Amino acid sequence: MADMTETMGPSTLREERSKTQFDVEAMKLVWAGSAAHKKVADKMKVLVANDPVFEKSSRPRLDRKSLYKNSLRKAAHAWKLIQDNHLTEEEASSLRHYIDEPSYNDLHWGMFIPAIKGQATEEQQKKWLPQAYKMSIIGCYAQTELGHGSNVQGLETQAVFDPSTDEFVLNSPTLTSTKWWPGGLGKASTHCVTYARLITDGKDYGIHAFIAPIRSLDDHSPLPGITVGDIGVKFGNGGYNTMDNGFLRFDHVRIPRDNMLMKLASVTREGKYVKSGQPKQIGYGAMVYVRTTIVVDASNMLSRAVTIATRYSAVRRQFGTEKGKPETQVIEYATQQSRLFPLIASTYAFRFVGEWMNSLYADVLARIEANDFSTLPEVHACTSGLKSITTSITADGIEECRKLCGGHGYACNSGLPELYAAYVPACTYEGDNTILLFQVARFLMKALSQVGSGKKPTGTAAYLGNIQKLATENCKITQGREWLSYDVIIEAFQARAARLAGACALKLSKAPNAEAAFEEFATDLAEAARAHCQLIIVEKFVEKMRSQIPGRGVAEILEVLCYVYALDLVRINAADFLSTGYLTSKQISLAKDQLRSCFKKIRPNAVALVDAFDHTDHYLSSILGRYDGDVYPNLYKDAQEEPLNDSVVTEGYAAYIRPVLKNQLRQSKL
Amino acid sequence: MADMTETMGPSTLREERSKTQFDVEAMKLVWAGSAAHKKVADKMKVLVANDPVFEKSSRPRLDRKSLYKNSLRKAAHAWKLIQDNHLTEEEASSLRHYIDEPSYNDLHWGMFIPAIKGQATEEQQKKWLPQAYKMSIIGCYAQTELGHGSNVQGLETQAVFDPSTDEFVLNSPTLTSTKWWPGGLGKASTHCVTYARLITDGKDYGIHAFIAPIRSLDDHSPLPGITVGDIGVKFGNGGYNTMDNGFLRFDHVRIPRDNMLMKLASVTREGKYVKSGQPKQIGYGAMVYVRTTIVVDASNMLSRAVTIATRYSAVRRQFGTEKGKPETQVIEYATQQSRLFPLIASTYAFRFVGEWMNSLYADVLARIEANDFSTLPEVHACTSGLKSITTSITADGIEECRKLCGGHGYACNSGLPELYAAYVPACTYEGDNTILLFQVARFLMKALSQVGSGKKPTGTAAYLGNIQKLATENCKITQGREWLSYDVIIEAFQARAARLAGACALKLSKAPNAEAAFEEFATDLAEAARAHCQLIIVEKFVEKMRSQIPGRGVAEILEVLCYVYALDLVRINAADFLSTGYLTSKQISLAKDQLRSCFKKIRPNAVALVDAFDHTDHYLSSILGRYDGDVYPNLYKDAQEEPLNDSVVTEGYAAYIRPVLKNQLRQSKL
Structure with missing residues (x-):
């Protein structure tokens, strides 16, 4: 099939590019925002594109378990690269961006750490941030509940202060109070910043943030009183299914008083609710x-x-x-x-x-x-x-x-x-x-x-x-x-x-x-x-x-x-x-x-x-969008990877097709 | 967790229904179009909803092979029900509608048979339709090509008449002429109606339809000269992935002259192209x-x-x-x-x-x-x-x-x-x-x-x-x-x-x-x-x-x-x-x-x-859309079915999470 390689795509795109009336390299710089940004992006996108661990075109073919496990592998590999290459924070963030796969990292770096930075006292930050930065804990952000989305004030989870032990007791009093949707919660996180109604001395002071350990740092099993898991499959192939959006129930789980994030308000040893005087606008x-x-x-x-x-x-x-x-x-x-x-x-x-x-x-x-x-x-x-x-x-x-x-x-x-x-x-x-x-x-x-x-x-x-x-x-x-x-x-x-x-x-x-x-x-x-x-x-x-x-x-x-x-x-x-x-x-x-x-x-x-967006073929992960325009041969090639093509005669033939064709359904066990 | 059953959904929907200002049963009839239609639909939707073979809520969790095999099973079971219950054509079609799963049946009944009825001579219909009606052949409709979609006149597949053997030679001369997308083609069909440029005596008469056998009726293997398979995963979980949209290449495949559908035009034994005189508007x-x-x-x-x-x-x-x-x-x-x-x-x-x-x-x-x-x-x-x-x-x-x-x-x-x-x-x-x-x-x-x-x-x-x-x-x-x-x-x-x-x-x-x-x-x-x-x-x-x-x-x-x-x-x-x-x-x-x-x-x-649309919960396959409104307990219940929840500690923990938490990545094989 000599003609299998003949398609017009590549020559067409070459001709398109020859017609360009502006300096594409200069435009790349405009798009990147600055030469410094561009340098980081260029380095990271190539690092990712050349590393077979970050292959992603097979994602739509993977079942949920394989997909998730593979995404854990990528997250670990990324962390290894970040450490081995002593990447800066900007580089690390760019690397994760080009890996282009939702994972617990998004929540750990994008929500858990910022929440601590924004809402914890300096002392609390000193306790939690170093662990988070070196990933000896993995954190997520547990706000929304099964029955409560955008309306934060409607959340039902409770944090009742117990002065006898100097602890908060976290509890999910109803089914609808079950934490629902937080990414990274379902299977990966060891900790979460969670939102609950603060109750002390019988009075409800509204929604506040707490750090709750949820999984053992020894063996990753859920801690006592914690019920946690993944909420199930979401829209699309691959897509957000690499993420373990989770559910979480607290059954009278005790956490130290100091696990309340106390930058804006605190509870004293005696159980008194005190505003810090910090303007709430700092958020x-x-x-x-x-x-x-x-x-x-x-x-x-x-x-x-x-x-x-x-x-x-x-x-x-x-x-x-x-x-x-x-x-x-x-x-x-x-x-x-x-x-x-x-x-x-x-x-x-x-x-x-x-x-x-x-x-x-x-x-x-x-x-x-x-x-x-x-x-x-x-x-x-x-x-x-x-x-x-x-x-x-x-x-x-x-x-x-x-x-x-x-x-x-x-x-x-x-x-x-x-x-x-x-x-x-x-x-x-x-x-x-x-x-x-x-x-x-x-x-x-x-x-x-x-x-x-x-x-x-x-x-x-x-x-x-x-x-x-x-x-x-x-x-x-x-x-x-x-x-x-x-x-x-x-x-x-x-x-x-x-x-x-x-x-x-x-x-x-x-x-x-x-x-x-x-x-x-x-x-x-x-x-x-x-x-x-x-x-x-x-x-x-x-x-x-x-x-x-x-x-x-x-x-x-x-x-x-x-x-x-x-x-x-x-x-x-x-x-x-x-x-x-x-x-x-x-x-x-x-x-x-x-x-x-x-x-x-x-x-x-x-x-x-x-072209000025300067996306790698890896990042686009699209046969139609290939830089070289060689679309049709690659569509043909990709079809050969489809699992259904593993066998020429399909797996269900004997059981489900032959009996139809041969009029033998009455004798068949379906 | 006594309160797990308490949610307001059911009482809310009951109250909604009590406020209705019109006769819902009468509206159901308006929606159905006629009492006769409604009777058929009512019978079929219940038949499907009560049959465990037609369960479909797990579709988004299945990998492609399982999904496809399961859809073959449903198709066979449906055909068995149609035969066993001597269903009318209207009932059979309604049954397939309520099974609500794209399959080769859609093409066989919806395109292959109608194409023969519309474009074959009466004699040809007598030959092909009885086989199709009893499903001793399964047909699909192979029109679009890898490089050609809406523009039928641009199709490249050739059907060259060979007077020496009284046959057409079907051929895919280029990569872009590969038939691409036809449903039922990838793994299931034994035959297709295919479109090709009719060439006789060196002259191209444009696009015409032909019946091509593509798989052996003995063992379902592709016939000589036929390359066929599934084109791969499509948008969404479940969705159209129950369908084997396929590709097909002809390498000088010979079919009898009479396999050309000749209602509008024919080729004589000598290779002469003749219009039938039938107005083309009959299509x-x-x-x-x-x-x-x-x-x-x-x-x-x-x-x-x-x-x-x-x-x-x-x-x-x-x-x-x-x-x-x-x-x-x-x-x-x-x-x-x-x-x-x-x-x-x-x-x-x-x-x-x-x-x-x-x-x-x-x-x-x-x-x-x-x-x-x-x-x-x-x-x-x-x-x-x-x-x-x-x-x-x-x-x-x-x-x-x-x-x-x-x-x-x-x-x-x-x-x-x-x-x-x-x-x-x-x-x-x-x-x-x-x-x-x-x-x-x-x-x-x-x-x-x-x-x-x-x-x-x-x-x-x-x-x-x-x-x-x-x-x-x-x-x-x-x-x-x-x-x-x-x-x-x-x-x-x-x-x-x-x-x-x-x-x-x-x-x-x-x-x-x-x-x-x-x-x-x-x-x-x-x-x-x-x-x-x-x-x-x-x-x-x-x-x-x-x-x-x-x-x-x-x-x-x-x-x-x-x-x-x-x-x-x-x-x-x-x-x-x-x-x-x-x-x-x-x-x-x-x-x-x-x-x-x-x-x-x-x-x-x-x-x-x-409510007047009268959809069964099976047909809707939606926890949010349940007739009884009991949404939240069922969301919680459904999450427990997620494969990732099979193990409390996730499968990738030892390999990919523990080394991160314990700072042991350097020693790990990822």
């Missing part, structure tokens, strides 16, 4: 940090999906205009472009807003240090909203990329099903996306009411101070090309956001019961919140564009992406712009025309724009 | 039938998802207004209602349009019989569009329902991940949904141009004959309550569809190159097509409402659903209505107010509306 830094990570991660995950979809859209051919010629690359089709290119633009947009959040984080830390909490409501709202928006768009975008790959996207070896299944929980954890939008909306309503009483909103909400003008002056453009102006774009997004928020505020002000009205107009409020967040992302993209961006053609193509991002949002949200009266349908139509022109500029650069 | 009946099935199936699958999400939204509680009281049922929240209730409405809407398609099918058959092909273009467009719209909304709707269940929706035991993964291919097979919309758009453009030259459009396109009025007279309503009128609704949808189509036609008419312009304005054309299809669904819902609907309160609540369906589309597509000038933003705002009022009417009936 905000951690929250901003986690959300920044989530937004940066969104750009990463979306970048993987668009890389796969873009490369395969270039390789794949379907229908054609001229007889005898090869079929047309699907990336040539307007519908494919109109679905794919805005996702490439969103990937860059999320990257830049994540970069900005990093600086916001530094600013928040400095202010908290200086006891300046004035910006925190605005920061809380903007990070809530950005987490919500970017994770939702990323999850939907991954699935859209899968569909853009046609039928082959449905096979696990496209990499997209697993990417989606592993990513989509980001819409739920660290704040459900719908609930987060309401927090943004509440902030907007409050900010507007303060504008009414003369207080100037700041930061991402500053534009609301200008609401009078924004609400009255409509867009003036009459020519399509006028859309290609950052000022025009930003003003449009500001006007839309301000008008939607203003309309909500008006409705609420007329309502007799504010809380009921908030519920009544929930959909409108969510829309206003979304508009606010999209404005932030657009603004940060523009800010990036107004900075110095080196490299031949780099700024030019990013400018096109910036317009694609904004104009596509105008298209999608045309109803907002029209109903608020800011744009006419003619102006919307002009925006669509410009969008189409931008697509034409993206087209020759599309493959290079995803 | 349309089968196409309408398949699409009708798909639309009805969409309503079924969406009904499962909304049943789960509705019941669990009633059971699940989160946050609360009063201290000490149980938390609020999430179904009380406006955002939950605004996402869930339109999906309940869509479920009914798709059911009724599917019902109407059944009558359309009968009409098409009668007309084809009478050589009247005049309605076929319109029928082709409308069934293309309805397939596209209903499958897209259903796939997205299932995933939305999963998100509406919060974190627990992500666990496989919610039933939703598998439902989504198994359903989503419907967006791709039998015509990619995007491509189908363009077929609708092409029809609309042609119909409009014919209106210009005086020809009256008919059927679902009849309104285009009225485009002058529709394009100029805007909506006149000034009060919210005026929206609750079928005439107002239909006129709005007609005006929107006509105006969008008209605007596209105008743009195309101005373009120098029609084909390039069609590509250029693809997004607008797709939008016009979507508007046309939504109009059809709204119209058919209204038609249903104007028929006699018996049962206390049944017509009343269906009326509310009809308005929810339509007004939610007005909300979602507000940009269309605004930009075409048909509605003002005030009128849109009034529509949203009415929508909210409708939600209030749905609320007390929500659980009963999904």
Whole structure:
């Protein structure tokens, strides 16, 4: 079968790359954020890609036990590499990122240690952190319960102080109080930070954090009074099934009083509840940090999906205009472009807003240090909203990329099903996306009411101070090309956001019961919140564009992406712009025309724009997204690995197929 | 743990059901379509639910081989039941439906046999059908190739006639010509209907269908020259992985000339290609039938998802207004209602349009019989569009329902991940949904141009004959309550569809190159097509409402659903209505107010509306969607079945966890 190697993929991608109009290496640096980051990433991604232990393409074929055991192996191997190579904290974190497999490490490093850092006293930190840093304990974060998710105040687990022994007694009083979902809890962790109602002297002081040992450090068996296990299979092949999301019940488990994390409040030896006097806002830094990570991660995950979809859209051919010629690359089709290119633009947009959040984080830390909490409501709202928006768009975008790959996207070896299944929980954890939008909306309503009483909103909400003008002056453009102006774009997004928020505020002000009205107009409020967040992302993209961006053609193509991002949002949200009266349908139509022109500029650069993410084939784990474009021979090769092909005649033939064909079912034992 | 049995689910659902304002039994009949259908369905669903062989909740835990073998067992057992109980064709088909597991049966009964019926001569049918009906052969449908999906004309497989032996020689000349994806092909089928370029006397006559034996009827081994196997794991746990989607290569495989399906064209003994003179439109009946099935199936699958999400939204509680009281049922929240209730409405809407398609099918058959092909273009467009719209909304709707269940929706035991993964291919097979919309758009453009030259459009396109009025007279309503009128609704949808189509036609008419312009304005054309299809669904819902609907309160609540369906589309597509000038933003705002009022009417009936689908717990296979609402104890119970919980200390502990905790990695072999 000499022709088995002949496919057009590789030459097609080579040709695509030859058409590139910008310096891809310079763009790689823009994407990485800095030369230092890039250096770490480059080193770690290659380390992972070249190590056979980190092979991951077989994950969808493994049963749960093998999958989990293999993930434990990877975690151990990673820790060995980190120690042997004396990796820095940044390198270690990058290494884990490129291993790309959910494991107890995510919770140990990402939740357990930060919780101790944020909520333990210095003395407590000295006790726990060294053990955690050298992994002589493995910790997780046990907050949610079987019957209680987002509403932390509804948790039922109890920690009752017993002054006679100076201990807390942890107890799960009901079935619904069973801790449920925490990652790393099911099979791996020796300890957890758990949340429980603190009760002392008969009084319930609400939810507090405690460190609970759950497994023996000798033989890993659950400690007395602890019932713990894995909650079962989750969405998708591979995906999050490498993680042991667990359940946990406490049956009057005693822990020392000092296992309460006491930075904000403590219980004395006598059982008296005492607030530490520390401002509770000190927890905000951690929250901003986690959300920044989530937004940066969104750009990463979306970048993987668009890389796969873009490369395969270039390789794949379907229908054609001229007889005898090869079929047309699907990336040539307007519908494919109109679905794919805005996702490439969103990937860059999320990257830049994540970069900005990093600086916001530094600013928040400095202010908290200086006891300046004035910006925190605005920061809380903007990070809530950005987490919500970017994770939702990323999850939907991954699935859209899968569909853009046609039928082959449905096979696990496209990499997209697993990417989606592993990513989509980001819409739920660290704040459900719908609930987060309401927090943004509440902030907007409050900010507007303060504008009414003369207080100037700041930061991402500053534009609301200008609401009078924004609400009255409509867009003036009459020519399509006028859309290609950052000022025009930003003003449009500001006007839309301000008008939607203003309309909500008006409705609420007329309502007799504010809380009921908030519920009544929930959909409108969510829309206003979304508009606010999209404005932030657009603004940060523009800010990036107004900075110095080196490299031949780099700024030019990013400018096109910036317009694609904004104009596509105008298209999608045309109803907002029209109903608020800011744009006419003619102006919307002009925006669509410009969008189409931008697509034409993206087209020759599309493959290079995803090459700039610089993903290894290992990291993508996608035959459709291979760098070399050699898709079809490798799909064929991969099919030969399917376990069902181990035998030519299928295992169930004698028992279940032959009796059907030979009409011998009556005699068969099924 | 006495309290382990205490949860509020069951009493909550009992109370929900007590609030119902309509006759649920009468609604079940409306949903089933007829008493006769209902009788068959009731019998079959209970037969399946009570038979332990058809257990399916463990599917997500099985590895591929076990999953596949188990599905062969179910297929054999089903065939045994069909024979033993002398089930009618309708009963057998219903039985397979309730077994709810993709298998070779779907292709054998749904594609192989219909292809023979549609494309074979009567003599050929006499040869093949009896074998197929008694399953002494198992057939599949091998059309798509590794490099060729939707574009049938691009297929590369060859069937070269050899007059010296009176045979066709089937050959796969390239790697990309490998047949790829056909269900039932990988491991089960003995035969396939395959598509190949017919070449005789050196001339290529294009794509034709042939019956090819592929496996020995003696021992099931692949026949000489045949390379066949399974293509590998697909999206999701369980899901479509019970199906052996396969690959197939022909290496100069000889089949008798008579294995060409010769109803439309044949090759003579001498190798002469002859058209039969049969109109090629005779294939349309089968196409309408398949699409009708798909639309009805969409309503079924969406009904499962909304049943789960509705019941669990009633059971699940989160946050609360009063201290000490149980938390609020999430179904009380406006955002939950605004996402869930339109999906309940869509479920009914798709059911009724599917019902109407059944009558359309009968009409098409009668007309084809009478050589009247005049309605076929319109029928082709409308069934293309309805397939596209209903499958897209259903796939997205299932995933939305999963998100509406919060974190627990992500666990496989919610039933939703598998439902989504198994359903989503419907967006791709039998015509990619995007491509189908363009077929609708092409029809609309042609119909409009014919209106210009005086020809009256008919059927679902009849309104285009009225485009002058529709394009100029805007909506006149000034009060919210005026929206609750079928005439107002239909006129709005007609005006929107006509105006969008008209605007596209105008743009195309101005373009120098029609084909390039069609590509250029693809997004607008797709939008016009979507508007046309939504109009059809709204119209058919209204038609249903104007028929006699018996049962206390049944017509009343269906009326509310009809308005929810339509007004939610007005909300979602507000940009269309605004930009075409048909509605003002005030009128849109009034529509949203009415929508909210409708939600209030749905609320007390929500659980009963999904009970009316009458799904067994077996069919739903969802702990969150249990009829009795006893969710939490069963989630806890199900977790105990997870294979990882077989051992208290996890299998990888000694090898991979202990060395980490004890700092002994250097000595370990990983």
